[in-house]
Amino acid sequence: MNDCIFCKIINGEIPSFKVYEDENCVAFLDVMPRSKGMCLVVPKKHYVFFDEDFNTSSKLFDAALIVGEKLKKSLEPLTVFFSAIQSQVPHFHVRVYPVYKDQIPLGENQPIETNEGELRELSEKIKGVDVGWKPEAKVVEVIKEVIVEKPKIEEPQHEKDDKPWRRRNLEVA
Numbered sequence: 001m002n003d004c005i006f007c008k009i010i011n012g013e014i015p016s017f018k019v020y021e022d023e024n025c026v027a028f029l030d031v032m033p034r035s036k037g038m039c040l041v042v043p044k045k046h047y048v049f050f051d052e053d054f055n056t057s058s059k060l061f062d063a064a065l066i067v068g069e070k071l072k073k074s075l076e077p078l079t080v081f082f083s084a085i086q087s088q089v090p091h092f093h094v095r096v097y098p099v100y101k102d103q104i105p106l107g108e109n110q111p112i113e114t115n116e117g118e119l120r121e122l123s124e125k126i127k128g129v130d131v132g133w134k135p136e137a138k139v140v141e142v143i144k145e146v147i148v149e150k151p152k153i154e155e156p157q158h159e160k161d162d163k164p165w166r167r168r169n170l171e172v173a
């Protein structure tokens, strides 16, 4: 087993407040949210970068849209923001932020205060909402073969923290 916190949440080793689950993805509330109801959508399969599994990544973005719509319908924010910026956890994921008048999830924001009771209540509320949208079956037509040289991703040798996006103290919200 690996030490990935998202894999542990998916396997139920760490408790979470789930709001959505399908064959490929799980969404749960962030316990340090930047806005009320902020969710993380993660693939059940562990991988770091989107292009390690295009099919699953495509389904992950679909799941993120469903979660965004669930948030809109249940919590009535002004809108919902999405981000797929690499963070401390090396497991590909999309963050879904409800945006309220007084909670605009900017990078410099600190997490808002919350507690287990509120998170449980929110997860039940979000989970219980139906979304009238389903991703259409995708037909991918290959028009032209494009050969792209894929850059080799070097794993860090000595410096554990040489990934520039992990240098910031604050997570990018």
Ligand SMILES: [Zn+2]
Binding pocket: 004, 005, 006, 007, 008, 045, 046, 047, 090, 091
């Ligand atoms: Zn993982």
